Amino acid sequence: MVLKFYGYEHSTASQIVAMVLREKKIPYEYIPIDLGKGEHKQPNYLAIQPFGQVPCIVEDDGFTLYESRAIARYLVENYPGGPELIPSERKKRGLFDQAVSVEGFNFERYVNAVIMEGLLPKFRNQPYNEERIKELGKSIASTLDVYEKTLAKSRYIAGDELTLADIYHLPGGNLLPIMGINLLQDDARPNVVRWWNEISKLESWQKVKDGLPGKD
Numbered sequence: 001m002v003l004k005f006y007g008y009e010h011s012t013a014s015q016i017v018a019m020v021l022r023e024k025k026i027p028y029e030y031i032p033i034d035l036g037k038g039e040h041k042q043p044n045y046l047a048i049q050p051f052g053q054v055p056c057i058v059e060d061d062g063f064t065l066y067e068s069r070a071i072a073r074y075l076v077e078n079y080p081g082g083p084e085l086i087p088s089e090r091k092k093r094g095l096f097d098q099a100v101s102v103e104g105f106n107f108e109r110y111v112n113a114v115i116m117e118g119l120l121p122k123f124r125n126q127p128y129n130e131e132r133i134k135e136l137g138k139s140i141a142s143t144l145d146v147y148e149k150t151l152a153k154s155r156y157i158a159g160d161e162l163t164l165a166d167i168y169h170l171p172g173g174n175l176l177p178i179m180g181i182n183l184l185q186d187d188a189r190p191n192v193v194r195w196w197n198e199i200s201k202l203e204s205w206q207k208v209k210d211g212l213p214g215k216d
């Protein structure tokens with residue numbers, strides 16, 4: 001038996017877990033949960049993820065965990081091998097925690113709003129407020145202005161090593177151009193562009209960026 005990973009093809013949160021599983025080379029069985037068919041709200045899935053969301057993991061002994069970032073940390077801290085992804089040195093760890101918090105409150109918060117209020121209605125041919133999407137783009141731009149200064153001094157967002165903080169940005173950031181938000185490739189922020197290009201080339205991302213289960 002191997003670790004079970006419940007996810008959905010187009011789920012950004014599931015892509016984070018898929019990347020970490022690949023970075024750490026952890027064997028797993030992928031179990032697709034079709035959100036389009038409402039499988040996430042069926043009693044058998046709610047029994048393991050009571051919010052009815054993906055992703056979720058279940059270990060051999062039945063230990064169950066949900067929330068993509070909690071799963072990512074758990075995998076990094078409890079499975080050997082692969083890159084460190086969470087720094088152990090005191091100050092590097094502090095900067096890592098800072099970057100993760102910034103990602104959640106100053107980046108993902110706005111990106112998620114772009115997805116929920118713009119991208120999903122767009123795919124469903126429903127109306128959405130273009131002005132609101134532009135405002136969200138401005139909030140993301142303000143965050144990237146700070147990132148530009150950070151990345152002028154370090155290779156990655158939390159220092160000179162790749163961490164989970166970098167990985168967390170990829171799935172959501174990758175969707176922004178669909179809504180006309182091309183900030184991650186904007187010449188105005190050369191260090192952000194350098195960083196984005198570098199993390200976008202990660203093999204783990206290349207394999208899952210077009211959807212799960214991803215390429216072998």
Ligand SMILES: N[C@@H](CCC(=O)N[C@@H](CS)C(=O)NCC(=O)O)C(=O)O
Nearest residue numbers: 011012013052053054055067068069
């Ligand atoms: N904070 C959660 C968010 C999970 C989440 O929103 N998953 C979406 C797919 S990306 C989902 O399952 N949506 C279905 C629903 O909320 O009903 C995490 O990071 O795991």
